[in-house]
Amino acid sequence: xxxxxVLQLRGISKFFPGVKALQNVDFTLRAGEVHALMGENGxxxxxxxxxLTGVYPKDEGEIYMEGHEGPVTIRSPQDAQNxxxxxxxxxxxxxxxxxxxxxxxxxxxxxxxTRWKQMNKGAGKILQELGIPAxxxxxxxxxxxxxxxxxxxxxxxxxxxxxxxxxxxxxxLDESEVAKLFKLMRDLKARGVGIIFVTHFLDQVYxxxxxxxxxxxxxxxxxxxIEDMPRVRLVSKMLGxxxxxxxxxxxxxxxxxxxxxxxxxxxxxxxxxxxxxPFDFSIHKGEVNGFTGLLGSGRSECVRAIFGADRVTxxxxxMNGESVKIRKPLDAMKCGVGYLPEDRxxxxxxxxxxxxxxxxxxxxxxxxxxxxxSRAQAEAFADEYIKKLEIKTASSDTPINSLSGGNxxxxxxARWLLTDPVYxxxxxxxRGIDVGTKTEIQKLVLxxxxxxxxxxxxxxxxxxxxxxCSRLIVMRDRKVVGELKGADLNQDMxxxxxxxxxNK
Amino acid sequence: xxxxxxxxxxxxxxxxxxxxxxxxxHQLFIPVAALVLLVLFNLIADPSFFAVSxxxxxLGNPVLxxxxxxxxxxxxxxxxxxxGMTLVTASSGGQDISVGAAMAIAGSVIIRLVCGGQVSVxxxxxxxxLAVLAxxxxxxxxxxxNGVLVAYFKIQPMVATLILxxxxxxxxxxxxxxxxxxxxxxxxxxxxxxxxxxxxxxPVFITIFVIVLFWLAxxxxxxxxxxxxxxxxxxxxxxxxxxxxMIKLLTYVILGACVAVAGFIRVSRSGSINYxxxxxxIEMDAILAVALGGNALGGGKFNIYGSILGAYVIQFLTTTxxxxxxxxxxxxxxxxxxxxxxxxxxxxxxxxKMSHIGKSSKRAKEVA
Numbered sequence: 001x002x003x004x005x006v007l008q009l010r011g012i013s014k015f016f017p018g019v020k021a022l023q024n025v026d027f028t029l030r031a032g033e034v035h036a037l038m039g040e041n042g043x044x045x046x047x048x049x050x051x052l053t054g055v056y057p058k059d060e061g062e063i064y065m066e067g068h069e070g071p072v073t074i075r076s077p078q079d080a081q082n083x084x085x086x087x088x089x090x091x092x093x094x095x096x097x098x099x100x101x102x103x104x105x106x107x108x109x110x111x112x113x114t115r116w117k118q119m120n121k122g123a124g125k126i127l128q129e130l131g132i133p134a135x136x137x138x139x140x141x142x143x144x145x146x147x148x149x150x151x152x153x154x155x156x157x158x159x160x161x162x163x164x165x166x167x168x169x170x171x172x173l174d175e176s177e178v179a180k181l182f183k184l185m186r187d188l189k190a191r192g193v194g195i196i197f198v199t200h201f202l203d204q205v206y207x208x209x210x211x212x213x214x215x216x217x218x219x220x221x222x223x224x225x226i227e228d229m230p231r232v233r234l235v236s237k238m239l240g241x242x243x244x245x246x247x248x249x250x251x252x253x254x255x256x257x258x259x260x261x262x263x264x265x266x267x268x269x270x271x272x273x274x275x276x277x278p279f280d281f282s283i284h285k286g287e288v289n290g291f292t293g294l295l296g297s298g299r300s301e302c303v304r305a306i307f308g309a310d311r312v313t314x315x316x317x318x319m320n321g322e323s324v325k326i327r328k329p330l331d332a333m334k335c336g337v338g339y340l341p342e343d344r345x346x347x348x349x350x351x352x353x354x355x356x357x358x359x360x361x362x363x364x365x366x367x368x369x370x371x372x373x374s375r376a377q378a379e380a381f382a383d384e385y386i387k388k389l390e391i392k393t394a395s396s397d398t399p400i401n402s403l404s405g406g407n408x409x410x411x412x413x414a415r416w417l418l419t420d421p422v423y424x425x426x427x428x429x430x431r432g433i434d435v436g437t438k439t440e441i442q443k444l445v446l447x448x449x450x451x452x453x454x455x456x457x458x459x460x461x462x463x464x465x466x467x468x469c470s471r472l473i474v475m476r477d478r479k480v481v482g483e484l485k486g487a488d489l490n491q492d493m494x495x496x497x498x499x500x501x502x503n504k
Numbered sequence: 505x506x507x508x509x510x511x512x513x514x515x516x517x518x519x520x521x522x523x524x525x526x527x528x529x530h531q532l533f534i535p536v537a538a539l540v541l542l543v544l545f546n547l548i549a550d551p552s553f554f555a556v557s558x559x560x561x562x563l564g565n566p567v568l569x570x571x572x573x574x575x576x577x578x579x580x581x582x583x584x585x586x587x588g589m590t591l592v593t594a595s596s597g598g599q600d601i602s603v604g605a606a607m608a609i610a611g612s613v614i615i616r617l618v619c620g621g622q623v624s625v626x627x628x629x630x631x632x633x634l635a636v637l638a639x640x641x642x643x644x645x646x647x648x649x650n651g652v653l654v655a656y657f658k659i660q661p662m663v664a665t666l667i668l669x670x671x672x673x674x675x676x677x678x679x680x681x682x683x684x685x686x687x688x689x690x691x692x693x694x695x696x697x698x699x700x701x702x703x704x705x706x707p708v709f710i711t712i713f714v715i716v717l718f719w720l721a722x723x724x725x726x727x728x729x730x731x732x733x734x735x736x737x738x739x740x741x742x743x744x745x746x747x748x749x750m751i752k753l754l755t756y757v758i759l760g761a762c763v764a765v766a767g768f769i770r771v772s773r774s775g776s777i778n779y780x781x782x783x784x785x786i787e788m789d790a791i792l793a794v795a796l797g798g799n800a801l802g803g804g805k806f807n808i809y810g811s812i813l814g815a816y817v818i819q820f821l822t823t824t825x826x827x828x829x830x831x832x833x834x835x836x837x838x839x840x841x842x843x844x845x846x847x848x849x850x851x852x853x854x855x856x857k858m859s860h861i862g863k864s865s866k867r868a869k870e871v872a
Contacts, residue, residue, distance in 0.1 A: 309743055330745035339743060347743050350736045352805050357729060364726060365745040372726045415744075 005066065006031045006162045006194045007052075007085070012061035014047050019394070021047040024061070025220045027213055029163060029194040031066070034185060036205045036226075037198045039215035040238055040434030042392060042404040045198050048215070049165055053080040053087050066162060086156030090168040090432075094140055094152055100127070101136035104155045126154050130184055146177030150184055157188060164188065165196045170204055171432055174294060182208050200432060202231055216240050239436045259284055262321045264454045265306070265337070265423050270315035272305035274298075277479040278315055281306070283423065283454045288445055290457045290465045293475030293498055299458050300342045301478065303425045307332045307339040333366055338416035340409075342427040342458075348412045349400050356382035356396035359414045366419060385414035390440075406433035413441065423454045430459055442468050462494055474498055531798035533855075535813040538796070538846050542820050546571075546827075553827060558703060563690070568703045571823055579819035580707035581607070581766040585786060586793035586811040587718055588759030595731040595755040596654050597803030598661025599791045603763050605672020606646055607783040610767030612676035614639040615777050618692060619685040626688045640764040646672075647760020651753035669787070677779040687775040696772030707769045714765060718808060728806075731755055735803035789818050796846060817846075 002008060007029040014022040022044045029035050039045050051058040054074040062071035065083050074080050077087070094103045101123035105114075123136040132150045134143050140151065149169050156164055166185075170178050185195060185208060197209060205212065205226075212229060214221040214237045221237050263282035271278040276298045283289055291299040304310045306317070308326040317326055319335050326332045332339070341347035350358055359382045360373060367373070373381070382396035389410045393403055400408055409429060416424055426445065430438040445455050445468050457468050465472060466489060474482040474497040482497040546553040556570035585603050592600050617638055620629030628635075646668060653664035687693075695706050722728045730751050733741045738748040771777050795801055796817060797810025825838050848854060 307743075328745075328747075329743050330747075333745045341740075341743055346737075347739050350733050350740055352736050353729075353732060357733075361729070361733065362744045364729065369726050369730070370724070372724065372729070 002028055002030075004030045005064075007066070008064040009048075009052065010062045010064070012048065012051055012063075013059050014044075014051055014056060015059050020218050022051065022058075022218045025215065025218070027220075028223070029196060030211075031162070031194055032189050032192045033210040034189055034195045034197050034208050036209040036212045037196055037215070038205065038212055038234065038238055039221075040406070040436050042217075042407070043215040043238070043434070044218040045215055046167070047218075049087070049167055049196070049198065053077050053085060053165065081159060081161075084160065084162040085165065086159055086161035086163070087165040087167065088149060088152045088156060088169055090171055094148065094155075096139075096141035096148075098140060099136065100134050100138050100140055100143070100151050103140050103151055104136075104158060108159070122158070123154075126158050127151075130154055130157065130187060132184070144177065146173045146180060149173070150181065153184060153188075157191075157193070161193065163194050163196065165198070167198045168200065168432065169197075170199060170201060178204065200434065202234070202435075205234075206231065214238055235435055238434070259287070261285060263318075264320060266318045266321075267306060268316045268318075270302075270305050270317065271313045272301060273311040273313055274301040274304060275478055276301040276305065279480045281473065281480075283456060285422075285454060286449050286452050287471065288449045288455045288457055288469050289471040289473065290459070290469040291473050291475055292458075292462065292465055292494055297475040297498075298478035299475055300427050302473075302475070302480075303339065303427055303456060303458065307337060307425060309339065309341075330365065333362060333419065336420075336422035338362070338419055338421035338424045340412050340416060340424075340426045340429055342431070344405070344409055344412065344432070349408050351401040352399050354397050355386070355391070355393050355400050355403070355411055358400045358411050359385055359396075359418060362415050363418045381418055382414075385411075385418060389414055389444075406437035409433050409441075410437065413444070417448075421453065423456075424448065425456045425458075427458045428460065429457070430461065430464060438464065462491060466490070531807050532810050532813065534798060534846060534849055535796050535810060535817050537849075538817045539813065539820065542817070542824060546824060550827075553824070561698065563700070565698060565700045566703050567698050567705075571827060573705065575816065575819050575823045576708050577705040578823070579816050580711045581769055581783065582786065582789055582793060582815040582819060583711050583812050584714055584762045584766040584769075585759075585790035586797070586815040587714065587808055588755075588762030589790045589794050590797070590799060590806050590808050590811040591727075591731055591755040592661070592759050593791075593794050593799060593801060594735045594803055594806040595752045596661050597735060597801075598654070599787075599794070599801065600650055600665045600756065600759055601662055601787045601791075602646075602650065602665040602668035602672055603759070603766075603790055604783040604786045605669050605676070606643055606760065606763045607767035607770060607786065608673050608676035608777070608779055609646060609679070610639040610643040610764040611771035611777050611782060612679040612779070613642045614768055615685050615687065615771055616680050618687055618689075619680075621681075622685065623683055624686045624688065628687070628689050628692055632692060636764075636768050639768055640761050643764035643767065644757050644760040647756045647758070647763070648753060650760075651756030654756065655749040655752035673779045676777070676782075680777070684776060684778065689775075693772055693775050696769050696774070710765065710769060714762070715812060722808065732805055736805070790815075792843065793818055 005028050009025065009027040012022055012025045012027075013020070025044065025048060027048065037045050037048070047056065050056045052063065052074070054076045057075070063074060064070075065072050065085075068083065072083055074083070074085075080087070095106065098106065101120045104123045104126070105119050120136040127134055127136065130150070130153075132147065132154055134147050134151060140148055143151065153164065153166075169181060173181065185197075188195060197205070199205060209226050211223060211225055212234065213223045214234070216238065224234075261284055263284050266282040268280055269278040270281070279302060281302070291302055293299050301310065305312055306326070308328050308331055312327065317324055324331075324335050326335065329339070350361065356378055360378045363381070364373060379396060385391070386393060386396060391403075391410045391414065392407050400411055403411070413426075413429065426441075429441050442464060445457055448455055457465065459465050469489075471483065471485040472489065472494065473480055474484060474494065476498055484493055484497065553571050556568055556572055558566050559569045561567045589599060589603070592598075614635045617630040617635035618628045618632065619625045622629070650665050650668060653659045653667070654661050657664075695710065697706065699706055730741075730746060733744075734746060734748040734751045741748050767783070770783055791801070793814035794811045796814030797807060797812070799806045799810055821839060821842055822835070825835055830838050
């Protein structure tokens with residue numbers, strides 16, 4: 001055991017049928033540090049966490065904990081908790097219909113009687129100590145996602161954990177919520193808790209972490225102190241190649257689309273049941289534009305209205321100058337519109353179905369109930385896109401939910417490319433996926449535009465939108481508040497438009 | 505279906521452990537294993553179980569007789585229900601518990617039309633084909649009723665179908681004015697017994713016909729892809745242009761058609777109907793057949809052939825128990841024991857353990 005370390009993993013390996021998910025990985029966590037675990041999707045971060053928390057049995061290697069002689073055995077999440085390792089997952093794993101206090105103590109009360117008073121008091125104390133804006137008697141579902149996440153952390157803290165694992169805790173939080181979470185993390189750090197922080201956001205890593213461990217393809221790349229690690233180097237470590245790719249993607253989009261032609265798609269006063277204010281929108285052949293705005297500003301609702309995903313309550317849509325009726329997604333698909341939804345898990349993938357079925361689904365539905373593709377045809381389609389988009393999968397028969405997030409996303413992209421759309425809507429295609437795939441997707445968008453397709457690209461990361469879009473529609477409070485193009489396309493302008501300053 | 509087609513002993517020879525592992529992982533492992541066990545048990549206990557002989561029935565026609573024939577014959581209704589139930593389970597993540605009552609309705613409609621309102625007829629009053637089609641139509645309408653409750657009103661399938669489960673047998677009795685008509689026309693009984701000159705029971709042919717129909721439907725339409733898609737993720741399916749509500753409704757209507765055919769076979773066997781006893785508790789066997797076939801009762805992916813096999817396993821078990829003179833009152837208890845065993849064995853937890861055994865035996869071999 002190293003000096004000052006609370007947790008040490010040595011030579012951890014984990015094999016899945018046909019895949020070496022982890023090979024001989026070492027990892028050391030010191031008391032009172034925030035240690036970022038970085039890597040592309042499929043690098044082995046999740047697997048490492050799962051081996052550590054007893055979700056998967058590890059195949060090789062040893063785990064040492066401070067205060068335990070020799071290697072510890074962790075066979076279940078319960079074991080992990082007992083020796084002081086707590087995990088807060090990306091998806092809240094608490095019970096929304098119970099109160100905050102109940103959630104904090106569930107499964108931890110001794111004996112068959114619950115002492116409610118004591119429980120509420122204890123919970124109140126911790127919440128106050130950690131500065132979490134929630135009361136013990138409040139129903140959990142009435143708290144915001146960020147607060148729910150904090151309650152999960154409070155639960156972990158109360159169990160006197162020495163190691164806290166945060167698995168992408170920030171992916172569904174907005175900036176002010178992230179700030180609150182970071183404050184909480186700093187408090188915990190001061191108490192000597194070692195925190196393992198898994199995230200895709202580079203900014204956040206640099207804001208809060210002390211050390212970074214990088215994994216790639218199931219192997220340890222190295223452990224670095226944050227000060228010695230400039231961003232570019234970190235990214236290139238994660239990708240395993242020198243950078244330069246990202247910077248040159250902008251070039252292609254300089255070739256601006258012909259804005260004088262009849263728009264491929266044009267909406268007038270379109271409104272949907274999701275509560276957005278009627279909006280006008282248009283996109284031309286070969287154009288890439290985007291909706292930007294804060295979380296909940298109505299970006300997704302706009303594109304969902306265009307695609308007919310939400311019930312349209314008013315307005316008109318014209319395609320190539322001709323009026324069309326889009327009442328349901330199939331109408332939009334028949335007009336040549338494709339839509340990659342914001343939430344991959346809820347709206348995108350068909351979990352247990354194979355990669356092949358997932359890829360052909362949209363085209364198959366358009367073709368009709370009585371005209372299924374032959375097995376060979378479907379396989380040919382799937383293989384073509386697996387190759388084209390470099391989807392990492394054992395075969396086209398593999399269930400899509402066993403793929404990593406980035407590869408799942410590529411399958412959904414493939415699904416829509418297969419339908420050969422004239423207009424493709426990509427809502428947060430880069431969310432929760434690794435840097436490498438993010439870049440690939442951005443490149444793909446520009447390539448599609450080069451081929452004469454129109455693309456609407458939405459991302460929470462403004463950089464990405466600036467990289468790809470030649471026009472941005474800015475939204476605030478479910479209303480279009482501005483449109484930016486040309487020289488106005490920069491961070492400052494976007495911010496001020498969102499904030500409601502100078503509208504142009 | 506034989507066990508040989510399922511065991512992957514092909515091409516290169518694999519280690520015993522690996523073969524075992526692959527076998528236990530296969531979805532059809534449990535129903536096939538159960539069938540093999542039942543066959544083995546009967547072979548050892550009394551090989552005469554499998555004896556098939558050609559006899560003369562009461563009408564003087566040559567017919568095949570024997571336990572195996574009886575299994576194939578008597579499983580027919582259950583197989584038909586299991587097929588429809590599989591689709592309903594896959595699309596809506598729940599089961600239709602009204603199939604027994606709906607069989608009574610379909611049977612009652614057919615009998616009513618055939619009898620033309622009389623209590624006892626010697627010749628059919630309506631063409632049999634017309635009567636059966638009417639039975640199928642009515643049954644599909646009731647299926648649609650269930651489907652609408654489930655798909656459009658989003659009621660839990662078991663609760664939605666509880667309505668028809670409760671009311672179905674009364675509706676069936678009402679259709680025939682509470683009478684118990686008897687059809688003495690032998691032609692009416694062809695479907696449930698034998699067609700003169702053909703020694704194989706007619707229900708076997710009907711079942712094979714329906715199975716082939718579904719095989720074709722699954723192959724030449726997107727029924728399989730759509731129902732699975734909707735069952736796994738209705739949201740995503742909708743965004744891919746599917747209409748999840750319509751597809752759920754469709755599966756209930758299809759089940760309705762299966763129910764009607766099963767109901768027809770059942771009333772055709774005796775030429776009469778007993779509203780409260782016809783197809784009693786068959787819904788539970790149908791659900792069990794789906795589960796035995798390795799299908800998740802929570803919906804999603806399905807294997808229709810697993811359910812079919814499951815139905816035959818259940819009937820095989822029943823027939824075996826009858827053969828050993830288990831009193832009919834004690835039958836459910838015996839069945840329960842065997843079923844607990846099968847269900848526990850097919851539970852994912854246990855299967856995981858079994859594949860571990862396969863793994864460790866492979867390791868042991870490598871070491872040796």
